[in-house]
Amino acid sequence: MRVTEEDGRMFAPAAGRNRDAIEAVLAEHLPKAGNVLEIAGGTGQHISHFAQKFASLNWQPSDIDADRRASVDAWGRYLKLENLAAARHVDIGVKGWADELNRVDFIMMVNLLHLISQADMVNFMRGAADLLHKDGRVFIYGPFMRDGVLTSLGDEKFHADLRARNPLIGYKNIEDVVDNLLGFGLEVKAQIEMPANNIALVAQLVN
Numbered sequence: 276m277r278v279t280e281e282d283g284r285m286f287a288p289a290a291g292r293n294r295d296a297i298e299a300v301l302a303e304h305l306p307k308a309g310n311v312l313e314i315a316g317g318t319g320q321h322i323s324h325f326a327q328k329f330a331s332l333n334w335q336p337s338d339i340d341a342d343r344r345a346s347v348d349a350w351g352r353y354l355k356l357e358n359l360a361a362a363r364h365v366d367i368g369v370k371g372w373a374d375e376l377n378r379v380d381f382i383m384m385v386n387l388l389h390l391i392s393q394a395d396m397v398n399f400m401r402g403a404a405d406l407l408h409k410d411g412r413v414f415i416y417g418p419f420m421r422d423g424v425l426t427s428l429g430d431e432k433f434h435a436d437l438r439a440r441n442p443l444i445g446y447k448n449i450e451d452v453v454d455n456l457l458g459f460g461l462e463v464k465a466q467i468e469m470p471a472n473n474i475a476l477v478a479q480l481v482n
């Protein structure tokens with residue numbers, strides 16, 4: 276990742292590559308109006324693009340990292356987006372991370388689950404279920420194990436690298452993720468195979 280402009284906008288090649296495929300899924304599952312929260316937004320390439328494309332929605336970016344939040348805000352200024360709020364500090368590893376945030380209709384999180392522990396994943400889901408209005412949805416995108424199996428050499432290597440760095444992190448099993456979501460009342464409505472062996476999940480708060 277590098278800063279591409281003096282105004283602080285960062286550009287991550289991966290976010291450019293998967294953006295359009297994610298947009299196609301969002302087009303099917305976003306509400307027509309309401310509030311969207313992005314967790315772990317990174318550079319802001321995604322949310323600034325989606326805020327343009329889905330202009331009837333209000334978009335709240337967040338990330339744990341100050342430089343990335345500055346990049347998100349720089350993208351918003353660059354594109355003159357009135358429906359993109361200032362990026363907030365959110366760390367889904369902290370208990371009660373959702374307590375200070377406004378309720379929302381949709382939460383999206385792209386490429387974070389494999390970088391966090393199982394405990395942090397569950398903490399994310401608990402907070403997401405608290406934050407969502409009834410019938411609200413959560414969108415999760417990333418690489419997963421299927422039935423405990425890593426399905427490509429690239430995935431095997433990436434998972435092993437992550438585990439070597441921290442034994443608590445790495446790819447999650449998609450079936451386990453779906454079960455955990457249901458434990459918080461989040462019923463998976465769509466599980467979509469995405470390019471480069473990724474999966475998109477859309478779950479809805481049913482109670």
Ligand SMILES: C[S@@+](CC[C@H](N)C(=O)[O-])C[C@H]1O[C@@H](n2cnc3c(N)ncnc32)[C@H](O)[C@@H]1O
Pocket residue numbers: 287289290314315316317318321338339340343365366367368384385386387390391
């Ligand atoms: C691989 S990047 C993905 C960024 C963006 N969603 C994308 O797809 O381009 C992971 C992001 O997660 C953020 N992050 C890491 N740990 C986090 C945590 N505990 N809570 C919230 N964000 C976190 C990092 O700062 C980084 O921006």
